Amino acid sequence: MKKTKRYILRATCMLLGSCMLLLACTESYESINTDKRNVTVMTAAEIPFLFSKALSVAPNNQNNYQIAQNLFADQYAQYFACTASSFGSDRLVINQNWVGAAFNPIYTQVAPQLDAIFQLTDPSSAEYQLASIWWVYAFHRVTDYWGPIPYTQILQDSEVVPYDAQDAIYNNFFERLSAAVTVLEGKRTETPFGNYDILYGGDVDLWIKFANTLRLRLAMRISNVNPERAQTEAEAAVAGGVMEESPADDALVQRSLNGGDGNGLAIMQWNEFRMSASMESVLKGYEDPRISEYYLDHPVVIGGTEVRREYDGVRNGMTPGQMAAAVNHTDSLSQQGPRWSPVSVGGIATYNSTPQNVMCSAEAWFLRAEGALKNWNMGGGTPQEYYEAGITQSFLQWGFTAGQAAAYAASGNTPTEPDDFFNSPAMTDIPVAFGSTLEVQEEQIATQKWIALFPDGVEAWADYRRSHKLKLYPVVNSDNPLIGNPSSQWLRRIPFLESERGINPEGVATGEALLNGPDDTQTPLWWDVIPRN
Secondary structure (H helix, E strand, O other): OOOHHHHHHHHEEEEHHHHHOOOOOOOOOHHHHOOOOOOOOHHHHHHHHHHHHHHHOOOOOOOHHHHHHHHOHHOOOOOEEEOOOOOOOOHHOOOOOHHHHOOHHHHHHHHHHHHHHHOOOOOOHHHHHHHHHHHHHHHHHHHHOOOOEEEEEOOOOOOOOOOEHHHHHHHHHHHHHHHHHHHHHOOOOOOOOOHHHHOOOOOOOHHHHHHHHHHHHHHHHOOOOOHHHHHHHHHHHHHOOOOOOOOOOOEEEEEOOOOOOOOOHHHOOOOOOOEEHHHHHHHHHHOOHHHHEEEOEEEEEEEEEEEEEEEOOOOOOOOOOHHHHHHHOOOOOEEHHHHOOHHOOOOOOHHHHOEEEEOHHHHHHHHHHHHHHHHOOOOOOOOOHHHHHHHHHHHHHHHOHHHHHHHHHOOOOOOOOOOOOOOOOOOOOOOOOOOOOHHHHHHHHHHHHHHOOOOOHHHHHHHHHHOOEEEEEEEEOOOOOOOOOOOOOOOOOOOOHHHHHOHHHHHHHHHHHHHHOOOOOOOOOOOOOOOOO
């Protein structure tokens, strides 16, 4: 059989073994790993189901969310801090048995499905191009964790699957997105995949906006390492039409209660994660109403009486002893907000099936604000106009009004000191109202974009590493021997997986050769141009 995808099949076998499933990769191998896109068994009738599966898995559903995102990017973006003493990830230790959940499903449950669509449709079709856009979305999250990854040859019949350099991967991303939009411009009256498109219901206009916004995001990602290419891609994306209206344009994967298809954030009900002190300092200091949507306030017992202390956060990287301090109230709830929480703690009955955030139109406005600061052609507006539009669209996304957004955008409020174990100062001193200097404006755009990206920690952590403008608190303790001073050092990437060394050792070696340093947490990715610390 041509293109047996040996790499993907072996990865599937390793994944099953690592999960300690009771299925062996021996006599059951053929039935488990049969090429699901073989045209002798796969027909056009199955294509919509394949697309739905790929859409469901890529943003981390309930089967993968905690160990793919919540224990890593969500903490490193400081949307949450961990209060489970046995978890070292918040103290900057990478648990290889967990983080593979951000890697393996893309190769075993997304790439094969999308490849089947590529094989069974024509590149001139809307179905092919929607699959191509989603391919970029899925793999940009993987490469932005690891850097070089297996990419161009993952679908080939080869014993060794080499890793690709991140700059080459990004080049392919831009080519795919440009080609997709070109085709889709002539398909606006079609409804590809129909209701099986659980992102946009087959709305080609919205897919074009999504593709262009993703292109704009990736253009800004490379703006420090390749500013000329970044400007070209960003201006083309904006000219083609990016997301503007929230919530009409926002990308949300519809979730259900079937199997592990629920909203990934909704499964975080074990009282192991709290709002971070960074979010407390900023949201409370700015008197930001979105705090009531992002987090739950929580009851605490003081002197035998239950009282409510609204939205207490804690610093990232606490030791078990620090977690036990009474001021932290780590036994009470200040977790994800009501739309991801059950009624018993102040949430909603349908929390498990809350649509999952993929991309919001507010991000496009903040990207345009930053681009305008660089004197790129972002549509003729000023950085302040785009900045304030980003705030407005985020407020609308979370159910607040344009009037509330305008008052907030004009506010001179600044972040406040969180009431925490460390008597921490305010995270930063910038107001919401747009500043008069470039340095302040850059930090304001980065900060408001960080707030608006919630709860997408994967993107927020990538943007933090790229821009270096957001001033998060340093992690208070590091168990990572390479990070002796968290005040000046931070995680730059995820090291290559040990499971990969087991199934594709020569391929991993090619990846190591493509890094700008050793395979550890402190070697920056290609687009992260601040020197190794």
